[in-house]
Amino acid sequence: MGTNLYFVRHAHSIYTPEELTRPLSERGFSDAKKVNEILQKANIDHVISSPYKRAFQTVEGIAKYIGEEIVIEEDFKERVLSERPVDDFNYAIKRVWEDYNFSFEGGESNENAQKRGVRVTLQVLERFSTKNIVIGTHGNIMVLIMNYFDKKYDFNFWKQLDMPDIYKLSFDGTELKEVIRLWGRD
Incomplete structure (x- = not known):
């Protein structure tokens, strides 16, 4: 039996410049309930x-459902694009995807963010072998992790993500065997 990681890109949030405390919007809370309903069918362990x-708010429903506390993992946070707000987000995000080693001042390159995300993903695969694990995370870091295992998950893939979104990644050890999208708007 393999290990299944259910990467959940967070639901829609209310924009604030403070990344850590930005909460879900009304729509986000509504979608988080749908995420919970989908994940209830997946026999989640952690x-x-x-x-x-x-x-955190996007996946707290499934944690309550299975009666487990959410384990906070710093390295699943979103990649830092720049220490200051960028003038043109679309240009900035495209720029870092075009050159994996490029970073804006105070930001993470794709290479550095990917290393961080993959390191913690491999730790999860080792620690929770043969389990079903939900990982509440963010679009860019999620796709960078997926890209490490399969290069087809790239900038164009990232642009097509929904908010929220759910991808089930099935592994045999550390080898990615299958990716299935579980989210779809009604």
């Missing part, structure tokens, strides 16, 4: 989340 409130 729930891990980024420390960012919007990620």
Whole structure:
């Protein structure tokens, strides 16, 4: 039996410049209930989340459902694009995807963010072998992790993500065997 990681990109949030405490919006809370309904069918063993409130709030329903505390994992937080707000987000995000080693001042390159995300993903695979694990996270770091295992998960894939979104990654040890999308808007 393999290990299944259910990566959950957080639901829609209310924009604030403070990343850590940005909460879900009304729509986000509604969608988080749908995420919980989907994940209830997956026989989840544990729930891990980024420390960012919007990620935590998106997966807290499934944690309550299975009667487990959410384990906060710092390295599943979103990649830091820049230490200051960027003038043109679309240009900035495209730029870092075009050159994996490039970073804006105070930000993480794709290479560094990917290393961080993959390191913690491999730790989860080792620690929770043969289990079903939910990981509440963010779009960019999620796709960078997926990209490490299969290069087809790239910038264009990232642009097509929903908020929230759910991807089930099935592993045999540390080898990615299958990816299935579980989210779809009605």
